[in-house]
Amino acid sequence: MKHFLSLADYSGQALSDMLDLALRLKDERRKGPNKPLLKGKVLAMVFQKPSLRTRVSFDMAMRHLGGDALYLSPAEIGLGKREAISDVSRVLSGYVDAVMARVFDHIHVVELAEYSRVPVINGLSDFNHPCQAMADVLTIQEHFGRLDGINLTYVGDGNNVATSLLFACARLGMNFTLAAPEGYELDPEVIDQGQDLAKGNGGTIRQLRDPLKAVQDANVIYTDTWVSMGQEEEARKREKVFPPYQVNAELLAQADPSTIVLHCLPAHRGQEITNEVADGPQSLIFDQAENRMHAQKAILVSLLT
Ligand code: CP
Ligand code: NVA
Numbered sequence: 018m019k020h021f022l023s024l025a026d027y028s029g030q031a032l033s034d035m036l037d038l039a040l041r042l043k044d045e046r047r048k049g050p051n052k053p054l055l056k057g058k059v060l061a062m063v064f065q066k067p068s069l070r071t072r073v074s075f076d077m078a079m080r081h082l083g084g085d086a087l088y089l090s091p092a093e094i095g096l097g098k099r100e101a102i103s104d105v106s107r108v109l110s111g112y113v114d115a116v117m118a119r120v121f122d123h124i125h126v127v128e129l130a131e132y133s134r135v136p137v138i139n140g141l142s143d144f145n146h147p148c149q150a151m152a153d154v155l156t157i158q159e160h161f162g163r164l165d166g167i168n169l170t171y172v173g174d175g176n177n178v179a180t181s182l183l184f185a186c187a188r189l190g191m192n193f194t195l196a197a198p199e200g201y202e203l204d205p206e207v208i209d210q211g212q213d214l215a216k217g218n219g220g221t222i223r224q225l226r227d228p229l230k231a232v233q234d235a236n237v238i239y240t241d242t243w244v245s246m247g248q249e250e251e252a253r254k255r256e257k258v259f260p261p262y263q264v265n266a267e268l269l270a271q272a273d274p275s276t277i278v279l280h281c282l283p284a285h286r287g288q289e290i291t292n293e294v295a296d297g298p299q300s301l302i303f304d305q306a307e308n309r310m311h312a313q314k315a316i317l318v319s320l321l322t
Pocket of ligand 1: 069070071072141149283
């Protein structure tokens with residue numbers, strides 16, 4: 018059974034093939050309807066946390082491809098509380114063709130996959146966010162016409178989004194830099210795994226403390242919230258640590274004017290990114306959000322056909 022839990026599980030070639038498929042499906046949709054490649058298929062979408070992009074982009078991806086999607090809210094399933102995850106997984110496997118799950122603990126999406134008879138897709142966990150990284154590299158590929166050798170600098174919290182970006186860069190021959198404050202770097206195990214993946218593909222991984230230095234050679238500057246879902250009780254502490262890592266006009270001025278700015282959204286305007294940058298000419302954040310749908314069509318077609 019094929020699942021989509023981490024980009025580290027996929028080869029660079031497999032990810033490139035999925036990106037090519039995403040571009041073809043996006044182009045097809047621009048000219049008219051997509052072919053009904055997923056006719057009659059149903060995706061269950063299990064959420065333990067709120068969502069705009071993940072929920073709507075998966076739902077629309079299924080509809081455009083002739084299938085359907087069911088939204089299951091945190092209150093409805095009570096994953097691991099009302100019912101054991103292994104039971105939820107085996108029950109859903111009897112009803113639907115695939116499951117997408119957004120969970121707090123990564124181990125819970127792994128457990129869903131372990132017991133599932135249908136493909137399971139990770140729609141964000143505390144560890145990673147692989148669907149987001151696919152949309153991100155799709156956006157970069159469209160803009161620059163290549164991924165190989167592109168320098169991506171992530172400024173801010175070494176979180177789930179940063180982890181998947183690191184894996185994507187490592188697999189696709191890109192150079193990944195993280196600029197994070199002390200105590201908020203990526204897990205050393207993730208760095209080691211990324212270094213290993215990067216070796217075969219020509220990319221590099223580095224961590225720097227100084228955000229101004231880290232963006233100097235960037236083709237892409239990326240940021241995300243300082244306080245991820247589930248970390249709300251740390252908000253006050255984090256809001257004191259992260260301001261030097263804000264993506265603002267001063268930071269952007271350190272990089273070449275051709276540098277683009279990405280953010281997975283939701284953005285906390287005035288915190289990790291200013292309005293001036295988010296709405297400025299170098300920002301591609303809304304193309305990036307749209308690309309969630311196109312990238313996920315390719316993921317769904319790869320898993321279900
Ligand atoms: N970027 C992203 O996953 O957005 P949502 O939390 O709205 O799904
Ligand atoms: N790092 C953020 C991403 C939201 C899409 C979070 O986990 O809340």
